[in-house]
Amino acid sequence: MHRHRHRHRDKGYKTGSGYQRIALIGNPNVGKSIIFGLLTGKYAAVSNYPGTTVEVFHGNITLDGKKFLLVDTPGVNSLIPMSEDERVTRDILLSEKPSLVLQVGDAKNLKRTLLLTIQLAEMGLPVILDLNMEDEARDRGIIIDTKKLKEVLGVEVVGTIAPERKGIKTLKAAISQQIPKVPQIKIHYGSVIEDYIERVASYLPETNISKRSLALMILSGDESLRGWLNANLEEATIQKLEDLRDECQKKVKRPVGLIVNEIRFKKAGEITNMVMKKSPQKGGSLSVYIGRASMHPFWGLLVLLLVLYGLYEFVGVFGAGILVDFLEETIFGKYLNPMFIKTIEAIIPVKFLQEMFVGQYGLITMALTYAIGIILPITTTFFIAFSILEDSGYLPRLAIMSNRVFNIMGLSGKAVLPMVLGLGCGTMAVMTTRILESRRDRIIATFLLALAVPCSAQLGVILGMLSALSAKALAIWLFSVLGVLLFVGYLASKIVPGEQSEFFLEIPPIRMPSISNVTVKTAGRAVWYLKEAVPLFMLGTFILFVLDKLKILGVIEKITSPVVVGVLGLPAKTTEAFLIGFFRRDYGAAGLFAMAQDGLLTPVQTVVSLVTITLFVPCLAHFLMMIKERGLRMSLTMLAIIIPVAVLAGGVLNWILRTFDINI
Amino acid sequence: MEEIGKPCRRAARSSTEESLFEDEVLETVWEIREKSEAVRLADVVEELGNEESIRRMQANGLIMIQDDKIYFTEEGECRARDITRRHLLAERLFADVLDLTDYEEDACRFEHVISPEVEEAICTFLGHPPLCPHGRPIPKGKCCELYAKKVQPLVQSLKDLEVGKQAKVLFITAPAMDRLASMGLVPGASIRLQQKKPSYVVEIDETTLAVGEDIAKGIYVKQA
Structure with a gap:
């Protein structure tokens, strides 16, 4: 099912009987994606926080003439799924019949790695264990006797340092030459649970994984298995299984899932003690201190301010200022556009067609100029800055700092990850809401993303316009948007049913971002932007052109004028910006940018229009992703709330600014 | 008195x-x-x-x-x-x-x-x-x-543990305990409390975990 859902970003691979499937499994943030990239030559997003991969990626690899299909999966802490992305991974093992599991583990966290190995062993799946990040383990004084571990587990164990490509050759050899073996770990869960495992197993059909492991999932109360049970068993049998589960639960007093987990951990601990040596560390390294400072109640705030200042300087001043000036005004304004205008006028004699390309709403003079002259430099600088933040491991620490603020909106600090990602691109961010625990959290986060989180392109344009006005303008915009975010978030937390979920998040170590990963990631995102945004810019511009030619634009402007002119106090032409904002949020902002440049907006109008368009509808791609993740009805409901809220907020701000005669 | x-x-x-x-x-x-x-x-x-x-x-x-x-x-x-x-x-x-x-x-x-x-x-x-x-x-x-x-009391909640102290987890009554458990926060685990504000941060072996106060309240530990 997931394959067609993700066809946009996961493509270019072959399946079929000639290809043996290898599932790449591991704890979150252990480097599965980077190993995937090294083996297949395909780039899957790599970052330094848990939950980078929320969807499945496929890639082919040929070793010694044997063909494989490698499947990169979201990280899991347990194969009894606790979240949507963990479920995706378990379901692959359950139904995709991988002939081998390549388990990637964090060498410095062997116990947690083995917790998964134990579960894979119980499932009866052949495993090759890759202990990644050996360098980080060594820095912490941790040495693992891989030879001994190999003997204990009875499977191939390979140590790697992925960014240095160390051990990758050995890993490839292991995949192509070894006969896959199931890890030899046997666990006894006590007579009561063992008895029920047997009884439950007797009702289960043959599948890709062992009946014992399925029985353990059922006894642990794994609700996510329900779909599979419904598809494979009769209702009466499922009822019987549930009765057995309840019976077992009554006999052992404490939750079965916890008992099972504890026994597994104990076993993992025993094995770890056999093969791991830890020598005392010699003091903390610099990255440890930076890591601690960035979540400290006081120093953490300073770090946050520093990060924001850096973002402002790099994206706002350098990207939106210097680069845009150069590209838009110099390259497009002085060279490209005059050249295109001349060429088009020379080769196309029809005025109508000429205007379509190089007129006021021209595909070149408007769409291309906006997309490449204004937005591209801004998004690219943002993506560079954002990739550095992602790879450094700072973002989860930001979640610690902002947990309380997010509590106001009924969310936990974990929601900072999709929200900050939303500052990059809302479409990607909606997908990342999958890392949140409850449906309620995902709904609130999706809603707030659509309402009040401007994407990098839009943000860049906005920052550019506001910093051209005054610091006061920037402050008014910021407080208005944050105010609406908090207030509406607070209301949403009261309205959306369900309990607020608890905050817990794994914090990765601070790492030095690698230039190559930042480059590759930024390039990937920039290309993605060009592919997605430019056609939409073209389409939006073309529709504006048609509306203008058919004189409908004037009609629409007249209809909306009570709101745009009356409530918001803006020129009627601003309607165009809001209209194209439907296609791309940033495009709408770029329209305002052009109007302000032409002196069509007063400072007050600039601020009001920017607050309104920030809160206004998400772009088309973002909206489609909302439909995919939250459903059509929910998305339309959100839209129905967002439009009046945006207009209301803009109207109130307009009224305040004018009534109190505030100078900007 | x-x-x-x-x-x-x-x-x-x-x-x-x-x-x-x-x-x-x-x-x-x-x-x-x-x-x-x-x-x-x-x-x-x-x-x-x-x-x-x-x-x-x-x-x-x-x-x-x-x-x-x-x-x-x-x-x-x-x-x-x-x-x-x-x-x-x-x-x-x-x-x-x-x-x-x-x-x-x-x-x-x-x-x-x-x-x-x-x-x-x-x-x-x-x-x-x-x-x-x-x-x-x-x-x-x-x-x-x-x-x-x-x-010192034998058992205290993580909330009352002093920052910087090592402790052993005795039992957990916190919400979401199954998820914490799968990250290694299980009875018997040795932990170190790194900070309490703005959120609780505990270190378990090489895993660093941030938790909110509601969870910290429900983690009972014995100071080492």
Whole structure:
């Protein structure tokens, strides 16, 4: 099912009987994606926080003439799924019949790695264990006797340092030459649970994984298995299984899932003690201190301010200022556009067609100029800055700092990850809401993303316009948007049913971002932007052109004028910006940018229009992703709330600014 | 200051019907005395009935009745404090640790059967709590006096652990405990508390985990 859902970003691979499937499994943030990239030559997003991969990626690899299909999966802490992305991974093992599991583990966290190995062993799946990040383990004084571990587990164990490509050759050899073996770990869960495992197993059909492991999932109360049970068993049998589960639960007093987990951990601990040596560390390294400072109640705030200042300087001043000036005004304004205008006028004699390309709403003079002259430099600088933040491991620490603020909106600090990602691109961010625990959290986060989180392109344009006005303008915009975010978030937390979920998040170590990963990631995102945004810019511009030619634009402007002119106090032409904002949020902002440049907006109008368009509808791609993740009805409901809220907020701000005669 | 922890002669714990009733009376008198100066016999009779048996306790040297008001004898007061203390400790144990909501009746039975050693162990285990779940003061015992001289409680919640300290996880009653468990936060794990604000951060081996206060409250540890 997931394959067609993700066809946009996961493509270019072959399946079929000639290809043996290898599932790449591991704890979150252990480097599965980077190993995937090294083996297949395909780039899957790599970052330094848990939950980078929320969807499945496929890639082919040929070793010694044997063909494989490698499947990169979201990280899991347990194969009894606790979240949507963990479920995706378990379901692959359950139904995709991988002939081998390549388990990637964090060498410095062997116990947690083995917790998964134990579960894979119980499932009866052949495993090759890759202990990644050996360098980080060594820095912490941790040495693992891989030879001994190999003997204990009875499977191939390979140590790697992925960014240095160390051990990758050995890993490839292991995949192509070894006969896959199931890890030899046997666990006894006590007579009561063992008895029920047997009884439950007797009702289960043959599948890709062992009946014992399925029985353990059922006894642990794994609700996510329900779909599979419904598809494979009769209702009466499922009822019987549930009765057995309840019976077992009554006999052992404490939750079965916890008992099972504890026994597994104990076993993992025993094995770890056999093969791991830890020598005392010699003091903390610099990255440890930076890591601690960035979540400290006081120093953490300073770090946050520093990060924001850096973002402002790099994206706002350098990207939106210097680069845009150069590209838009110099390259497009002085060279490209005059050249295109001349060429088009020379080769196309029809005025109508000429205007379509190089007129006021021209595909070149408007769409291309906006997309490449204004937005591209801004998004690219943002993506560079954002990739550095992602790879450094700072973002989860930001979640610690902002947990309380997010509590106001009924969310936990974990929601900072999709929200900050939303500052990059809302479409990607909606997908990342999958890392949140409850449906309620995902709904609130999706809603707030659509309402009040401007994407990098839009943000860049906005920052550019506001910093051209005054610091006061920037402050008014910021407080208005944050105010609406908090207030509406607070209301949403009261309205959306369900309990607020608890905050817990794994914090990765601070790492030095690698230039190559930042480059590759930024390039990937920039290309993605060009592919997605430019056609939409073209389409939006073309529709504006048609509306203008058919004189409908004037009609629409007249209809909306009570709101745009009356409530918001803006020129009627601003309607165009809001209209194209439907296609791309940033495009709408770029329209305002052009109007302000032409002196069509007063400072007050600039601020009001920017607050309104920030809160206004998400772009088309973002909206489609909302439909995919939250459903059509929910998305339309959100839209129905967002439009009046945006207009209301803009109207109130307009009224305040004018009534109190505030100078900007 | 109230004299604390002085051992007193206890009714035989064989729980005869008479001694059970005496305990009830003493407890009731203690509770009324918490709120008002004088304890009227009529109020106690209204609560428990059986005026005759109450009057008989005067003969047993547990209470004195004057002008229809009840006063403790020294022995009576001692026993009343003990029984109240055991009752309220039981309430705390059931409410906090076992996470029960409907524990009143069990607490009433529990108070009659535990020995001083068990009582002290529970008190220490709970970290010498000053109040019961309903906010009534728990009479102090000998162990609490020692605690006042800076003896660390055996068990404390992560919330009360000092920043920078190592501890061993004993049990977890926090919400989302299954997810914490899969990240290695299980009974027996050694942890270090890195910070409490703005969120709790604990280190378990090489795993760093941030948790909110609601979760921290439900993680019980023993300082290493």
